[in-house]
Amino acid sequence: MQLTNPINRYGVTPQFLHWLTVILVLTAWTLGTFGDDLPKGAARDAGLFVHISAGLLILTALIMRLAWRVVEPPPPPEPNEFGRWLGAFADPAARLAHYTLYALLIAAPIAGIVAQFARGNALPLLDSPRYRHPGYAIEPLPIM
Numbered sequence: 001m002q003l004t005n006p007i008n009r010y011g012v013t014p015q016f017l018h019w020l021t022v023i024l025v026l027t028a029w030t031l032g033t034f035g036d037d038l039p040k041g042a043a044r045d046a047g048l049f050v051h052i053s054a055g056l057l058i059l060t061a062l063i064m065r066l067a068w069r070v071v072e073p074p075p076p077p078e079p080n081e082f083g084r085w086l087g088a089f090a091d092p093a094a095r096l097a098h099y100t101l102y103a104l105l106i107a108a109p110i111a112g113i114v115a116q117f118a119r120g121n122a123l124p125l126l127d128s129p130r131y132r133h134p135g136y137a138i139e140p141l142p143i144m
C-alpha cells in the first residue's frame with residue numbers, strides 16, 4: 001500500500017481524503033435538505049449536529065488535501081477522448097472545474113459557520129461559550 005503518490009496516479013492518502021469528502025458532502029447535503037423532516041426534538045437536533053460536524057470535517061479534509069498537494073504534486077492528467085476533443089482547452093477547463101469544486105467546498109461550510117454564529121449558536125464540536133461569536137455571546141467570556 002503506497003501512501004505517497006506513485007508517478008502516474010494518486011496514492012492512498014489523497015484517495016482516502018477524496019472519498020471521505022464525497023461521503024461527508026452527501027451526508028451534509030442530505031441532512032441539510034431533509035433535516036427539517038426529522039421529528040422535532042432529539043432527532044432533529046442530532047441531525048443538525050451530524051450535519052454541522054460533517055461540514056467542519058469537510059473543511060478539515062480540504063485543508064489536508066491542499067497541504068498534501070503542496071507536499072506531493074498530483075500526477076499529470078491522463079490522455080483521454082474528452083481531452084483530445086477539447087484540445088488546448090482541456091487542461092485549463094479541467095483546472096477551472098477542479099478549483100471551482102474546491103471553492104464550493106470552502107464556501108458551503110463557511111456559509112454554515114456564519115449562519116450558526118449569526119444565530120448566536122456555538123459550533124457543536126467546540127461547544128463552549130468561548131467559541132461563540134463575541135457579538136452574540138450569551139455568557140461573558142472568561143477573563144484569561
Ligand code: HEM
Nearest residue numbers: 025028029032033051052055056058108109112113115116
Ligand atoms: C459542505 C458542507 C455543507 C453543505 C453541503 C451544507 C448544506 C446545507 C443545506 C442544503 C441546507 C438547507 C438549506 C435550506 O433549507 O435552505 C443547510 C442548512 C444549514 N446548515 Fe449547512 N451545509 C454544509 C455545512 C455546514 C456547516 C459547516 C454548518 C455550521 C457550522 C452548517 C450549518 C447549517 C445550518 C445552521 C443550517 C440551517 C438548518 C435549519 O434549518 O435550521 N452547514 N446546509
